[in-house]
Amino acid sequence: MTQGQTGLDAIYAMGYTEDELHRLTDQGQLYASSTRALLVEAGIGPGMRVLDVGCGPGDVSLLAAERVGPAGEVVSVDTNGRWGCLFAMPPLVELNNVAALSQTGSQRRPAAAHH
Numbered sequence: 875m876t877q878g879q880t881g882l883d884a885i886y887a888m889g890y891t892e893d894e895l896h897r898l899t900d901q902g903q904l905y906a907s908s909t910r911a912l913l914v915e916a917g918i919g920p921g922m923r924v925l926d927v928g929c930g931p932g933d934v935s936l937l938a939a940e941r942v943g944p945a946g947e948v949v950s951v952d953t954n955g956r957w958g959c960l961f962a963m964p965p966l967v968e969l970n971n972v973a974a975l976s977q978t979g980s981q982r983r984p985a986a987a988h989h
Contacts, residue, residue: 890954895931902933909934913941921945928952929974939972950974 888894902909918924920943926935929950938948948971 886954898930899933902931906933906937909937910940913938918942924948926950930954932974935972935974942971944971946971948972 888897918938918941920941922942923946924935924938924942926932926938926948929935929952932950935948935950939946942948950972951974
């Protein structure tokens with residue numbers, strides 16, 4: 875195991891450190907335009923429901939939420955409860971259509987959704 879890995883953390887080879895969170899966030903920003911294009915090519919659109927498994931910090935979930943719009947929904951799941959899918963990133967927009975499921979199955983919505 876690498877630094878920062880214990881128990882379920884060992885599932886992700888890169889570990890769940892703050893440095894890894896920043897690396898993934900930077901990577902998400904770098905590839906955002908390509909990811910948007912992939913979501914369009916996959917046919918993700920208004921009103922759809924999307925499941926993001928292994929969402930990490932949630933960058934793809936946020937982009938999917940843009941595509942599905944207020945009539946759709948994105949459910950994000952990750953084994954790491956500390957990152958909490960989407961909750962590690964500051965909300966970029968009001969998100970009423972995104973929910974994150976923890977490894978225990980509890981559901982949360984980003985703080986921006988409660989405005």
